[in-house]
Amino acid sequence: MILALFLTRFIPFSAFFRNVDTLVHELSHALVTLVLSGKVMYIHLFSNQAGVTYSSYTEQWMTIPISLAGYMGSSLFSLLLFLLYARRKEKAGLIIAAVLAVAGVALFVRNGYGMTWCAGFAALTAVIAAMAPIWLRHGYYLLIAFIVLVESVISPFVILSNAILSTGSAGDAANLGKATFVPAFVWALLFTAFSLWCAKMSTGLLFKRGFGQKT
Template identity: 35%
Template sequence: MKEETLIFYAMLCAAILLGRVPLIGPFFRVINTMVHETGHALTTLLFSGKVYKIELFSDLSGTTISSTKGKFARIIVSLIGYPFSTAMAWLMFYLLYHQQQRAVIILFTGMSLFCLIFFVRNIYGVIWLCAFIILNVAALYFLSFEIIYWIALIFSVLLLGDALASVLLLLILSIKAPRKSGDAHSLRQLTGIHEVVWSLLFAAFALWIAYDIIIKFFPKFPSLPV
């Protein structure tokens, strides 16, 4: 158990470092953008709205162009992106905790297929989704159960890390340049509540989810002998 715990945290550190490697890191960090925009799209469809397109970009930004009927629906659609990413990170770690690593890869692949088939049309987005799907399918078919676990862990760590980083960046933007704060600015336009308030709510939820993941799903180091 001690060896497995050390390997887990070694892979955790490797995932964090991977996100900082030029070219490779930004490629895999688009995972969070894809999940975020999927949340907007699914919520739009839930409220019987229309999703016109999703765009994914190499700078980790993304957009979902959609329309819904009613102010309440627009508020929920704007609200859901950041919490959806952190909630999905929680689900991924829950599945990993129960040794369901194949389900993690299948979920990531399913969201990618959903975006590719129905909504993403910009060149980078299409190329990224195709490459990500091919990598995932290859992993499922050709790699061992254990290696799939580590791949799923890396993806989940990147999702959680970027979900946290994005809400903290949003908070900074909402203070320094509120009009550039994306979903928080959209929510201010819809509700009149300042961008900082929405950003703080997003950050609080993300930090709570991260804490819950660590407490529930991260392995504990064995006690040192005394």
């Protein structure tokens, strides 16, 4: 994990791909909102890998599953990418990532940077999935998978730190704290523990297959 953190932070243009995790996080909020018959007004994605989902819903208790969905959705998406990798389904994983970006820009993402990013990422990923040689598709897939893995673990730790030092800036954990009698840092601990469990499962799947391209 430490090696993955180092590599994904120093690879050129890695910042561009870190928004994959942000997109999945915000789409997870949006999906649960819709499942609960709420309304998603819009999603904004930013160049600093921040994101926000503006939504409305009828019952206060709905704050809980909606707030839980973001970090847990990101962690589960990371696990899905490595599960597909273990099954040698990289092309399917890239198609899923591209479809999410297309769905994002078509349905929810409404700020200039976010729309441009979604369109660019979807186009690049679709081209690589459809036309790139196997070695390039393999490397591109691992780049995305590792970046999503690292971001899905780092983000809960940031929220945990914020929850301890400044509860109001703890994002989803703060929202959960307001909606329940459970302090924000406890929710942040839950996010962190879940992300670490998913990361453990993901790395297990990675080493089960290894880094080779051949079947």
